[in-house]
Amino acid sequence: MDKKEILSKFSTDPERYYKVKLFENEGFMRKSCTICKRFYWTIDENRINCPDHSDDTYSFIGNPPTKKRFDYTQAWKEVESFFQKNGHTSVSRYPVVCRWRDDLYFTIASIVDFQRVMGSKVVFEFPANPLVVPQTCLRFKDLENVGVTGRHFSSFCMIGQHSIPNSQGYWKDECVNLDYRLVTEQFGVDKKEVVFVEDVWEGGGSFGSSLEFFVNGLELGNAVFTEFQGDLTNYKTLDQQIIDMGAGLERFAWITMGTPTAYDCCFGPITGNLIEQTGIDTDSELLVRYFTEIAKNFERFNDLSEVRKNAIKSAGLSNEQMDKIITPIEGIYLIIDHVRTLIFAISDGALPSNVGGGYNLRMMLRRIISTMDRLSLKFDINDMIDMQIDYLNDTYPELEETREDVKTIIAIETGRYENSKSRMQKIVSKLNQKPTVDDLIRLYESDGVTPDYLKEMKVISDIPSTFYSKLSELHQSKKQKEQDQLSLEGLPETELLYYGDDPEKFDAKVLKSFDQYVVLDRTSFYARGGGQEPDHGTIEGFDVVDVSKHGNIVLHELKEGAIKEGDTVSCVVDSKRRGDITKNHTSTHILNSSSRSILGSWVWQHSAFKEEDHARLDITHHSALTDDEIVKIENLANSVVKKNMSVNIDSFDRGTAEQKYGFKIYQGGIVPVKSVRIVSIEDFDVEACGGTHVKKTGEIKLVKITRTKRIQDGVVRIEFVSGDTALDYAKQHDVDLARESAELKDKAKLKETRHEQKQELREKLPILVENITACKIGTNNVDETIVVMTEPGKPNFCSAMSEQYDEFFHISLGEKLIEKDPWMVYCGVFEDGDKIRAIIYSGEQVGKDKKAGDIAKTVSEVLGGAGGGTQRFAQGGGKDKSKKNDAIEKAKTMVLGV
Numbered sequence: 001m002d003k004k005e006i007l008s009k010f011s012t013d014p015e016r017y018y019k020v021k022l023f024e025n026e027g028f029m030r031k032s033c034t035i036c037k038r039f040y041w042t043i044d045e046n047r048i049n050c051p052d053h054s055d056d057t058y059s060f061i062g063n064p065p066t067k068k069r070f071d072y073t074q075a076w077k078e079v080e081s082f083f084q085k086n087g088h089t090s091v092s093r094y095p096v097v098c099r100w101r102d103d104l105y106f107t108i109a110s111i112v113d114f115q116r117v118m119g120s121k122v123v124f125e126f127p128a129n130p131l132v133v134p135q136t137c138l139r140f141k142d143l144e145n146v147g148v149t150g151r152h153f154s155s156f157c158m159i160g161q162h163s164i165p166n167s168q169g170y171w172k173d174e175c176v177n178l179d180y181r182l183v184t185e186q187f188g189v190d191k192k193e194v195v196f197v198e199d200v201w202e203g204g205g206s207f208g209s210s211l212e213f214f215v216n217g218l219e220l221g222n223a224v225f226t227e228f229q230g231d232l233t234n235y236k237t238l239d240q241q242i243i244d245m246g247a248g249l250e251r252f253a254w255i256t257m258g259t260p261t262a263y264d265c266c267f268g269p270i271t272g273n274l275i276e277q278t279g280i281d282t283d284s285e286l287l288v289r290y291f292t293e294i295a296k297n298f299e300r301f302n303d304l305s306e307v308r309k310n311a312i313k314s315a316g317l318s319n320e321q322m323d324k325i326i327t328p329i330e331g332i333y334l335i336i337d338h339v340r341t342l343i344f345a346i347s348d349g350a351l352p353s354n355v356g357g358g359y360n361l362r363m364m365l366r367r368i369i370s371t372m373d374r375l376s377l378k379f380d381i382n383d384m385i386d387m388q389i390d391y392l393n394d395t396y397p398e399l400e401e402t403r404e405d406v407k408t409i410i411a412i413e414t415g416r417y418e419n420s421k422s423r424m425q426k427i428v429s430k431l432n433q434k435p436t437v438d439d440l441i442r443l444y445e446s447d448g449v450t451p452d453y454l455k456e457m458k459v460i461s462d463i464p465s466t467f468y469s470k471l472s473e474l475h476q477s478k479k480q481k482e483q484d485q486l487s488l489e490g491l492p493e494t495e496l497l498y499y500g501d502d503p504e505k506f507d508a509k510v511l512k513s514f515d516q517y518v519v520l521d522r523t524s525f526y527a528r529g530g531g532q533e534p535d536h537g538t539i540e541g542f543d544v545v546d547v548s549k550h551g552n553i554v555l556h557e558l559k560e561g562a563i564k565e566g567d568t569v570s571c572v573v574d575s576k577r578r579g580d581i582t583k584n585h586t587s588t589h590i591l592n593s594s595s596r597s598i599l600g601s602w603v604w605q606h607s608a609f610k611e612e613d614h615a616r617l618d619i620t621h622h623s624a625l626t627d628d629e630i631v632k633i634e635n636l637a638n639s640v641v642k643k644n645m646s647v648n649i650d651s652f653d654r655g656t657a658e659q660k661y662g663f664k665i666y667q668g669g670i671v672p673v674k675s676v677r678i679v680s681i682e683d684f685d686v687e688a689c690g691g692t693h694v695k696k697t698g699e700i701k702l703v704k705i706t707r708t709k710r711i712q713d714g715v716v717r718i719e720f721v722s723g724d725t726a727l728d729y730a731k732q733h734d735v736d737l738a739r740e741s742a743e744l745k746d747k748a749k750l751k752e753t754r755h756e757q758k759q760e761l762r763e764k765l766p767i768l769v770e771n772i773t774a775c776k777i778g779t780n781n782v783d784e785t786i787v788v789m790t791e792p793g794k795p796n797f798c799s800a801m802s803e804q805y806d807e808f809f810h811i812s813l814g815e816k817l818i819e820k821d822p823w824m825v826y827c828g829v830f831e832d833g834d835k836i837r838a839i840i841y842s843g844e845q846v847g848k849d850k851k852a853g854d855i856a857k858t859v860s861e862v863l864g865g866a867g868g869g870t871q872r873f874a875q876g877g878g879k880d881k882s883k884k885n886d887a888i889e890k891a892k893t894m895v896l897g898v
Ligand SMILES: [Zn+2]
Pocket: 033, 034, 035, 036, 037, 038, 049, 050, 051, 052, 053
C-alpha cells in the first residue's frame, strides 16, 4: 500500500480520521500549506505554511520558546512526571539488542519493546496500560548526518507513550490532548507555536492516521494510531488498536535550550569538556547562524554536501572559520554520539564484529578513531566513557554495572584496528580511481577499510549519502528462520508427557502413520529443539531414530516397520540416552553462566548443541580463550555441580518473566509462546528454556571442557562432556597424560644419554686422533670399534663402526685424521634411523688414486644404495644393515688393494 494514497484518502475525511476533541475545544483551524499542500492544524490565524515551510523554522536556535531550560536528563524527568501524574506507569528501557525479535538486531523504536512475533503475527504485550518508556533506540541508516545536521543521532531516546484503548487505556482524543499539554503546560511552549500535521502510518498489514507535532519547525513527536487492517478498498478496525506515540527526548531538551545543535545540550557537560580540551575558539553567535542555516537547508537539498555548501554561503562563513571551528566541532559531535551508542550496545551484550549487527558497531568505533586521527584530536576514550556513564546515571543507572566491560571491549577493538592499519594503507595505496559506493561497501566488507579512513587518508572528501543506508540495509535484518515443510493439517496438538510425569514407558494412540513417520496423541519422546537432540527408543518394538516438532505436533521417525493408524502402541524411551543428553543440557546452562562470570558481561549464548556423548556451547566473546580462562570456567562449573544446587522449572506469563528476570533469560533465542518456561539453577543461572534438565546439579557429576575454538569473529565454541562421559574422559585423559609423560621421560632420558656420550666422545676425539696416528706398522685395534692399518709411504686405512658414533663424530674424526696423516683414508659407517650411512675421507697423498667419491659410490652399492662426492670427502649409504662389515671390507680392499 502506498502511504500517499492512504493520506489522500484520509485527508478527504478529516472529521473521521484527524479531528480530535482538543482541536474543537481549543479552536484549532485546519489549513493546507501553500507550498507542499500538506494539511495541518493550528490556532495561529496568521500561519500560512506547514512547519517545514514556515519562516519560523528553527527559530528556536538561539531563541528558545520556553522560559525553563532542561537538559537531556532533566527533560526526561519532566516528561516522566507529567505522564505519571496522568495515570501512566513509567517502565524502564528495554535492551537495545533486540533479543525478543528474530527479525531485528537492535531496538529501533519504543513500540518494538512490546511486540512479540507468534508465527506470522505480531502481537502486543504491554506490562502496563497506559505506559511511558525512555527507550534508547539505535539507527544506523543516516550515520553520515550525525554530527553535521545538529539533530541526527546514531542512538536516541524515544519517549514512548503507549496505550491500548480499553477500561484503563485511551484513544486518539486523550493522546493528542496529553501531548499538547505536555508541550504547553509542562514545557511552557506558547499554544500558538504548536502545529499538528496530518500524516499516516502503515506496516505489517496494518495502518492508521497519525499526527506529527511541531514547535518552531522542529518535529517533537508523532502520535500514530494503529487502527485498521486490510487494504484501502476494504479495511476493518483491528481487534487490538494501539497508540504508538514516539517523541525524541533530545529534541525536547534542545527546544528548551535553544543551543546551536541538539548535541550541545544532550550530552550534559561532555561536549563543553571536549571542546575545551581542543581549545577551539567557539563563537556562539557564529554557530547559531551556521546551524540554523544547516537546519533550514536540510529539508531543501537531498545531498548533505549541498546542504553544507549552501549553509556556509547563507551564514557567510569563511574557509578558515569552517576549518578551524565548524569541522572540528562536527568531529567532536560525531565522537560523543558514537561513544554513547557503543556504551548502550556493548552494555546490552553486543560485540563489534564483522557479522550481523556487530558490523555497525565496528564501523562506529573506527569512525571515532579515524575522526580523531583526521582532526588530530587526542581524546581518551575511557574518559569519554566515564563521563557519559556518569551523566546518564540518573536515567540509566544500569550502565554503571558494565562500565569496565565497555572499556575492555573498546580497548580490544581499538587494538585490532590499529593492527590492521598497515594492511589498510597498502590496500588504499593500490586504489587508482575514486571509489564508487559499491567499491566503498566492498572495501569495508572484505578489507575492513572504512570510508572515514579514506577520508582521513584524503582519498575521498565526502562520504556518499547512500553508503550507510545501503550498508545498514545489508546488515539490519538478516536474521532468518527456517520454515516447516511437512503438512500435518487437521491433527490435534500432541500432548507432551516429558513436561509432565515424563514416563519412560507409555501407551499412545497412533493418529497418523505414513512412510516411516508416526504421529501419536501423546508422547514422552523429546523432540529436537533448543539445540537438544531428540530421544531414541522404541514404538511397538520398532526403533525410533528421530523425533521432530512441527508446530505443536510431534513426528516420530522409525528405522523400519509399519504401524497402523488407530492402534494403541506401547512406547519406550531410551532413558540412558535421555539422561546423558539432559546432563549435557543443564551443563550448557552452567557453562554459559560460568563463562559470563569469568569472561565478562558481553558473554551470551550464541547457539548450543546437546547430544548423548558430546555437547557444545557457542558464546559471544571477543577473543580465543586462554588455557587459564578455560580452567577457570571449568572449575566454576564444577563448583556448581559440587554444590548440588536445585534446578527449578516454573512457567510464567512472558511479560512477567521479562520484568522479573530481565532479557538475560533469552539465552537460547526468542520464545514464541505466551507462557515462558523458566529454568533456574538457584541464583546462579536463569534462562527461558524448553529442554530437559536434571533436578540437582550433583547428578551431572563432572563437566569437562574438551576443546575450545574461535569459530567466527565474536563467537567462541566450547566443546564439552558431562556425567559418566566426562568421568571416562577424565580417566582416559589421566591415562593418556601418564603415558605421554612416561614417553616423554624415556625420550628425555635417551636424549640425555646420547648427549652425554657425544660429550664424552668430543673430549675423547683429540686422544683418539693421537692414538690412531701413533699406530705402528700393520693392523692395530685402537679399541673394539676402530681398526687402523698402516704402512709408511703407502695408503693407510682407518675404519670406525659403533652405535655410539654419529655423523658429527665421523666427520670430526675423518677431518682431523687426514689433516694429520695425508696418507690416510678414513671410512666411518653408522646407522641413522632405518638407513646405513658411510662417510669417507681421503688424505692429500692418496686422494688422486683413491678418491673419496669413488670409494663412497662402491661402498654404497654394497649397502644397496648410492653415494658420491669429491676427491677429499664423500658420503653415501643404503638400507641393507647386514652388509655393514662387507662395506668396510670393500673400502679397505679399494685402499690397500688386499
Ligand atoms: Zn509545506
